[in-house]
Amino acid sequence: MLSVRLDKDTEDRLQSVCGRLGLTKSEAVKQSLEQWLRGFEPAPDAFDLGEDLFDQGAAAEPPTDPLRRQIWERLHEKYRPG
Known part of the structure; x- marks a missing residue:
């Protein structure tokens, strides 16, 4: 299990985008990390x-x-090995 602390601005932006896309923050972070x-x-x-x-x-x-x-x-003569 991993916990990540985000600053307020980053978390607000993440929440806003997730709301528009219909994703949870966890789903968005997993997709981004992948x-x-x-x-x-x-x-x-x-x-x-x-x-x-x-x-x-x-x-x-x-x-x-x-x-x-x-x-x-x-071509065969030109590129023939040996």
């Missing part, structure tokens, strides 16, 4: 976010169209 704490969590890994979008199968087959095949071969 949002604040999320700011300190590490960002998710880009690979983990898009893992289902990445090709995880075999290497791509060369295109059958002659022009595309020529481009594919040039």
